[in-house]
Amino acid sequence: MSLELQWYPSLAAADFPAADYEQLRQQLADSAPFNHLGWLLAAEAALTAGQQLQVLVGRDQGRLCLCLPLVRGTERFGPLTAQVVRHLGYPLSDRIALLCDLPAKAAAQVLRAIRKQLPHALLQLDEVPDDAATHSLLSRWARRSSTHEQRLNCRVPVHRIVPEDRQEISGxxxxxxxxxxxxxxxxxxxxxxxxxxxxxxxxxxxxISAVEELSWKGDDEVGIFSGRLRRQWMYQAFTALAAQGLVRMVLLELDGRCISYRLGVFERGRVYDYNLAFVPAYAELGSGRVLLEEWIHWGLDDGWEWVDASRVSLHNSSHQLHERMSGAVEHQRQSFYSWRPSGLALGLALRLWQRFKPQLQRLRQKTSATAAEPDSPQENPDALTGHSQR
Structure with missing residues (x-):
């Protein structure tokens, strides 16, 4: 294989191979709507002044076989500040497949190019599906890093739509x-x-952004529409996806006003349940479960294959698709620490944290258990009479 690498300063560059990019995206089974060029162009437009985008493109005998839009920025890790490289789309892209159709032997060449063009302490890829297609490539990157960490981001519930879904769910x-x-x-x-x-x-x-603003997501400023840059990103991205027929919504409306919604992105027979919110005044309706059922019924009517929760919390997820999941998709966080002094320092800090974290957790549990123990009558005379010490 003769791999030719080239860097572009923007996905919007006049000579960027947009048509070849889309062809590569369609060829790779794990690519998601969040790899769609329209979504990533919106992500690029929402970058801040301190972030640098560089797009690495690889060709084999003229065929596009690699495209990695990478963003470098400065991040803090406790007392340390370091340069970090991430895939464009973080943190609002729920799933990012690496658009890479390369043999594992090309891994070293690609990693060298990234380290030369974007010097960094840490290359971190979030929400990457755990698939065999890129496993060998990333494994070789791991062997060429001073420290490597692979963590489970989340285990996303998915539901296979079947004719039996016409019947009521049990239990x-x-x-x-x-x-x-x-x-x-x-x-x-x-x-x-x-x-x-x-x-x-x-x-x-x-x-729907007005509904989110009224919800707890708006109050905590963690919603997809929270802040100028996120709002700009979502409006531009969903407009681009809607132009391709990839957006789906199920709305609950009262007197013509939306009071609850689920927003999804649809592609290849799969609807990604990307975002939902409801007006707090109507919380007692329990609309989320009804709208999730509507996804399934819509799928039955139109021949969809999957409802995909898109992303969930790793621990204590409350997504209602857990009640009827028929499978799961694992997202991984891959962290590759460079051999630069900053990368060595961050890697050492990580290894020390991993070593002492279990001991710290045991100490916290022991302290919490001791604090929760009731005082004995000898130590707390008020306990004999029922008086409170508050």
Missing amino acids: DPRYKLRRARKRIAACGAQVRRVTPNANTITPLLDA
């Missing part, structure tokens, strides 16, 4: 779903399916 979820439907019917709200296009999506984004 406790069935009663929760029935109660939610009754409450929704009683207040007169209606569920609506929407497939927006580039001309109709802006008022819909206005409506």
Whole structure:
């Protein structure tokens, strides 16, 4: 293989091979809508002044076989400050496949090019699906790093849509779903399916962003529309995806006003359940479960294959798709520490933390257990009479 590497300063560069990029994306089974050029162009437009984008493209005999849009920025790790390189799209892209169709023997050449063009302490790839296609490549990167860490980001529940989904779900979820439907019917709200296009999506984004702003996500400023740059990114990205027919929404509306929604991205028979929110005043309706059921029914009507939770919390996930999941997709965080002094220092700090973290956790658990123990009557005379010391 004769791999030719080239750097572009932007995905919007006039000579960037957009058509070849899309062809490569379509060829790779694990690519997601978050690899879509429209999504990544929106992510690029939302970069801050301190972030540098460089796009590494590889060709084999003229065929595009690699495209890695990488962003370098400065991040703090406790008392340390270091240069970190990430895949464009962090942290709002729920799943990023590496657009790489290379043999493992090309790994060293690609990593050398990245380290030369974007000197860094840490190259970190988040939300990467754990697939065999890039496993050998990343394994070789690991062997060429001063320290390597692979962590589970999350285990995403997915549901295979089958004809039996026409029937009611069994168990406790069935009663929760029935109660939610009754409450929704009683207040007169209606569920609506929407497939927006580039001309109709802006008022819909206005409506759902207003719902998110009223929700806890808006209060905590962690929503996908929170802040100017995130809002700009989402509007530009979803407009681009809607122009390709890739956006789906299920809305709960009362008197023509959206009070709850699920926002999804659809491709290759799979709807990614990207975002949801509801107006707190209507929390008792239990609309989330009803709208998730609507995804499944829509899939039955239109021949979809999967409902995918897109991303969930690693611990204590409350996503309702757990109730009917038929499989899971694991996301990994791959961290490659360079041989530069800053990379060696960060890697050493990581290894020390990994060594002492279990001891610290045991100490905290022991302290918490001691604090939770009730005082004996001899030590606390007030306990004999029921008096409080507060």
